[in-house]
Amino acid sequence: MDAAVLARLAPALQARWPHLRLRQPPAEDALADLVGTVAGTLRAAVADHGAATLAVSGGRSPVALFEALRTQALPWAQLTVTLVDERWVADGHPDRNDRLVREHLLQGPAAAAQFVPLIAPGPLPTLAEAAAAAEARLAALPPADLVLLGMGADAHTASLFPGSPDLAAGLDPRQPARVLAMRLPDPAPQPAHPRLSWTLPQLLRARALMLPLQGADKLATLARVVADPARPASPAWPIAHLLQQTAVPFTLWLPH
Numbered sequence: 278m279d280a281a282v283l284a285r286l287a288p289a290l291q292a293r294w295p296h297l298r299l300r301q302p303p304a305e306d307a308l309a310d311l312v313g314t315v316a317g318t319l320r321a322a323v324a325d326h327g328a329a330t331l332a333v334s335g336g337r338s339p340v341a342l343f344e345a346l347r348t349q350a351l352p353w354a355q356l357t358v359t360l361v362d363e364r365w366v367a368d369g370h371p372d373r374n375d376r377l378v379r380e381h382l383l384q385g386p387a388a389a390a391q392f393v394p395l396i397a398p399g400p401l402p403t404l405a406e407a408a409a410a411a412e413a414r415l416a417a418l419p420p421a422d423l424v425l426l427g428m429g430a431d432a433h434t435a436s437l438f439p440g441s442p443d444l445a446a447g448l449d450p451r452q453p454a455r456v457l458a459m460r461l462p463d464p465a466p467q468p469a470h471p472r473l474s475w476t477l478p479q480l481l482r483a484r485a486l487m488l489p490l491q492g493a494d495k496l497a498t499l500a501r502v503v504a505d506p507a508r509p510a511s512p513a514w515p516i517a518h519l520l521q522q523t524a525v526p527f528t529l530w531l532p533h
């Protein structure tokens with residue numbers, strides 16, 4: 278991404294959404310800053326109420342964070358880890374977000390954490406059955422102490438995809454469901470599996486939201502979201518629904 282566009286992004290974000298907590302550490306400190314903040318938030322939650330719930334995103338971006346986080350001295354046995362979205366594809370498939378979490382986060386001492394996948398291991402249920410089972414599993418969990426969000430270059434977050442026929446339901450502030458089946462828009466983004474996704478109200482039950490953003494394409498998208506003069510929180514920009522809200526502290530990492 279053009280350095281000049283990046284230089285304008287942080288001030289533009291802060292002007293539009295002054296409540297956002299922006300972090301822009303030097304490149305060599307970026308991962309340590311992110312891991313330290315995540316670990317500190319989880320330790321504080323355990324100190325406060327004896328346990329912590331961390332909800333993570335899938336995709337490829339979190340791999341470095343997961344591999345660094347799992348080396349942290351955390352009270353792993355007091356942690357519950359879950360996912361904000363899942364791809365509806367067979368158990369063990371390389372595109373499954375739970376596989377990513379098991380392989381890159383829940384290793385070594387971190388394996389002591391309780392993991393609550395959105396789709397149970399075993400034969401793949403129908404999408405509707407998977408959504409109903411995920412709803413029941415999430416209902417049994419306390420609100421997340423921390424949600425680690427991801428964002429696609431199309432401005433989706435969790436699996437709230439622009440153009441999905443299920444997006445309006447997912448972004449409805451009165452939506453009672455914690456998780457919904459999300460059919461993909463046409464043309465479908467890759468990997469083109471239908472999804473399960475946390476809804477906006479479920480994301481906003483969290484105590485903290487964090488988004489580490491990297492990649493020129495995603496920064497360019499964010500620049501377009503901020504520059505939308507009329508309605509940044511439109512169905513075209515699912516991420517903006519989280520950036521604009523003031524109920525839950527939102528920390529955003531930008532590259533330096």
Ligand SMILES: O=C1O[C@H](COP(=O)(O)O)[C@@H](O)[C@H](O)[C@H]1O
Binds near residue numbers: 336362374428467
């Ligand atoms: O499909 C997904 O995309 C987003 C972003 O993924 P990335 O590969 O660009 O990091 C991710 O946050 C979401 O959990 C995932 O299912």
